[in-house]
Amino acid sequence: METTTSALDIPVNYILGRCTFGNWDDDDEPTTTTLSVLNVCYVVKERVGPWWKGACLRRIRHKLVLRDACMHLKSGQLTAVLGGSGSGKTSLLDCIAQRADGTVSGKVYFNNMECTPDIAQIYMSYVMQADRLLPNLTVRETLRYSAQLRLPGNASNFDIEEKVSKVIIEMGLRHVAESRIGGGIVRGISGGEKRRVTIAIQLLQNPKILLLDEPTSGLDSFTARSLIASLQTLAHQSGKIVLLTIHQPRSEIFKMFDKVALLSRGQMVYFGEASQMVAYFSQLNYRCPTYTNPADYFIDLASVDRRDNERQGETEERLRVLVEAYGNSMLHKDVVYEIIEDTMKPSTGRQILAQKINHFRPQNSSFFRSLFTLLRRMTLNVFRDRTSYLSRMFLLSLFVPFICIFLGHLGTNQTSVQDRIGLLYQSSQVPAFVAALNAIGLFPVLRDLYYRECRDGLYSATTFLLAYLLHILPFTIFSTATFCSVVYWVTGLQPQSENFLHYSAIILFLHLFGEIMSVLLMGAFMNPALATSNASIILSASGLMASGFLRNVEKMIPIFQWAAWGNIFKYAGEILAANEFHNLQLTCGINGTFCLPNGDSYLKLVYPDAVENMTRNFWAVTGFTSATFLCVIVVFKIRGIPNLS
Numbered sequence: 001m002e003t004t005t006s007a008l009d010i011p012v013n014y015i016l017g018r019c020t021f022g023n024w025d026d027d028d029e030p031t032t033t034t035l036s037v038l039n040v041c042y043v044v045k046e047r048v049g050p051w052w053k054g055a056c057l058r059r060i061r062h063k064l065v066l067r068d069a070c071m072h073l074k075s076g077q078l079t080a081v082l083g084g085s086g087s088g089k090t091s092l093l094d095c096i097a098q099r100a101d102g103t104v105s106g107k108v109y110f111n112n113m114e115c116t117p118d119i120a121q122i123y124m125s126y127v128m129q130a131d132r133l134l135p136n137l138t139v140r141e142t143l144r145y146s147a148q149l150r151l152p153g154n155a156s157n158f159d160i161e162e163k164v165s166k167v168i169i170e171m172g173l174r175h176v177a178e179s180r181i182g183g184g185i186v187r188g189i190s191g192g193e194k195r196r197v198t199i200a201i202q203l204l205q206n207p208k209i210l211l212l213d214e215p216t217s218g219l220d221s222f223t224a225r226s227l228i229a230s231l232q233t234l235a236h237q238s239g240k241i242v243l244l245t246i247h248q249p250r251s252e253i254f255k256m257f258d259k260v261a262l263l264s265r266g267q268m269v270y271f272g273e274a275s276q277m278v279a280y281f282s283q284l285n286y287r288c289p290t291y292t293n294p295a296d297y298f299i300d301l302a303s304v305d306r307r308d309n310e311r312q313g314e315t316e317e318r319l320r321v322l323v324e325a326y327g328n329s330m331l332h333k334d335v336v337y338e339i340i341e342d343t344m345k346p347s348t349g350r351q352i353l354a355q356k357i358n359h360f361r362p363q364n365s366s367f368f369r370s371l372f373t374l375l376r377r378m379t380l381n382v383f384r385d386r387t388s389y390l391s392r393m394f395l396l397s398l399f400v401p402f403i404c405i406f407l408g409h410l411g412t413n414q415t416s417v418q419d420r421i422g423l424l425y426q427s428s429q430v431p432a433f434v435a436a437l438n439a440i441g442l443f444p445v446l447r448d449l450y451y452r453e454c455r456d457g458l459y460s461a462t463t464f465l466l467a468y469l470l471h472i473l474p475f476t477i478f479s480t481a482t483f484c485s486v487v488y489w490v491t492g493l494q495p496q497s498e499n500f501l502h503y504s505a506i507i508l509f510l511h512l513f514g515e516i517m518s519v520l521l522m523g524a525f526m527n528p529a530l531a532t533s534n535a536s537i538i539l540s541a542s543g544l545m546a547s548g549f550l551r552n553v554e555k556m557i558p559i560f561q562w563a564a565w566g567n568i569f570k571y572a573g574e575i576l577a578a579n580e581f582h583n584l585q586l587t588c589g590i591n592g593t594f595c596l597p598n599g600d601s602y603l604k605l606v607y608p609d610a611v612e613n614m615t616r617n618f619w620a621v622t623g624f625t626s627a628t629f630l631c632v633i634v635v636f637k638i639r640g641i642p643n644l645s
């Protein structure tokens with residue numbers, strides 16, 4: 001294999017090595033990486049005005065978030081982006097990682113080659129502010145599943161275990177490797193350890209560049225210091241570029257930075273060696289007082305004081321002078337000169353790199369491998385969560401005693417007709433509702449993890465949703481079987497096994513439909529509470545309008561009749577009615593009042609063609625459930641991946 005080093009400073013065998021068995025980890029290959037940011041400007045659109053005016057009527061305001069940001073970073077450096085709240089730190093990382101929502105101009109170069117989303121996905125890892133981890137897995141399991149999703153398909157189990165153990169040691173997680181992550185209800189590892197797990201996940205891919213947004217937020221100062229020390233070691237020993245944003249670093253942390261970028265309202269006030277910062281500002285007559293943390297002093301210096309107009313004017317003028325001074329400084333000119341000089345170099349390796357890029361995306365690990373990894377991870381997560389597990393298995397069964405006690409054995413007299421209708425109505429509604437409730441408890445955390453991993457390019461919406469559907473299927477089948485077995489036989493519905501199977505199949509489909517509908521709404525709305533209320537309204541309105549148990553559909557106004565054709569409950573209702581009332585013998589009273597001699601007379605009145613349409617209706621129910629699942633995939637694809645912090 002060729003071992004020449006391209007002009008991009010990436011050995012060709014590094015690229016090729018990723019697809020060779022056992023050689024996907026390039027730790028032993030010394031490479032110099034550069035990351036250059038040249039005159040990056042970032043503009044976002046904001047809609048102004050009350051929401052009820054809608055997207056079209058609200059005025060659009062363009063906001064300049066970053067202006068002419070320039071940075072030149074080399075491997076082995078730990079760089080911090082400092083600045084007050086809203087100064088553009090996160091936006092700068094978003095632009096570098098090619099994840100910005102708005103319009104970006106200027107250039108970002110990776111090893112002197114213009115950075116594209118493909119390059120960013122392969123060589124950069126982005127640790128967002130929030131830890132999105134499954135609470136019921138241990139640290140090692142979390143990393144193992146992540147490795148299976150991230151590493152190339154030819155990585156063996158041994159390779160994966162080795163890599164996982166390595167990052168566990170690297171991030172100082174050995175003592176909690178077998179502990180659960182934990183969450184809001186179950187206590188698990190500490191906040192600092194969760195941050196380390198999140199970083200460790202990104203390190204699995206052995207990125208050349210590690211971007212971290214506020215890695216120390218929410219941590220006490222000791223934990224924050226030890227985390228930054230680990231990142232410093234990572235940069236210095238592994239030769240990575242580590243770029244992080246940080247709020248109020250204590251002075252010991254400040255000393256660990258090799259370089260610092262200071263931002264104020266999207267403009268650079270300083271970019272250079274951390275050790276030169278005090279001298280630079282002293283020469284501008286802003287001397288950091290003795291015994292003052294330089295980071296605090298510089299962040300204050302770069303912030304606008306908005307307490308009153310006078311102070312705002314003063315601080316804005318000071319910032320204008322500082323920005324101008326930095327723009328005219330040799331420090332800035334050297335950075336720009338260095339970037340331009342580097343990018344002018346001939347780069348024969350670019351085409352090779354460009355050709356290879358498509359082959360080494362993480363999602364190129366096979367569809368089935370991703371699907372089974374997700375399936376195993378989701379199943380383990382639900383098995384470990386006692387509440388979710390019990391609720392999935394037995395929540396539907398909780399309704400059984402109520403139904404059985406309330407209705408008892410139905411018999412065949414005239415009043416049993418109404419009891420049957422009530423039972424069938426409840427049978428169609430309850431499973432769908434219970435499924436929606438189960439989804440609300442479990443899906444949001446999986447969805448947020450999907451958003452993060454999908455943004456990292458690990459798998460698609462289809463793989464995720466298919467894995468979700470497959471992992472709930474055994475629970476859905478079990479809880480339906482338990483519910484139907486008791487309700488059906490205790491209440492004494494038609495005793496033939498064929499009828500029981502028809503009844504159970506419809507309950508299974510409705511149970512599944514409720515879950516899929518709920519997932520669809522959680523794809524459309526970020527807020528799970530909003531999704532739940534919408535799911536409840538849709539399911540009750542559908543059952544009310546289309547099932548025919550509360551009101552004969554034929555007697556409704558035409559618009560409702562047409563709408564019923566597009567509703568799964570119409571077909572499910574017809575099947576349940578035909579299944580129960582066809583060939584059912586009823587007894588009449590002795591006082592000669594109106595009497596239905598058998599179930600078919602009831603069907604003739606309310607569901608005239610239900611028996612003939614059984615097969616068609618079964619196909620319709622199957623089709624509706626499948627089509628709703630396809631709609632979920634479409635909704636997730638259209639909605640895209642929100643830029644979660």
Ligand SMILES: Nc1ncnc2c1ncn2[C@@H]1O[C@H](COP(=O)(O)OP(=O)(O)OP(=O)(O)O)[C@@H](O)[C@H]1O
Pocket residue numbers: 044045046063065083084085086087088089090091092101102247
């Ligand atoms: N997509 C967007 N839509 C609207 N405004 C945005 C968007 N992205 C960034 N901004 C605005 O740009 C400014 C900088 O945001 P950014 O999140 O980068 O700041 P920050 O320095 O990271 O702040 P903090 O330290 O508080 O997280 C803010 O005023 C923010 O509201």
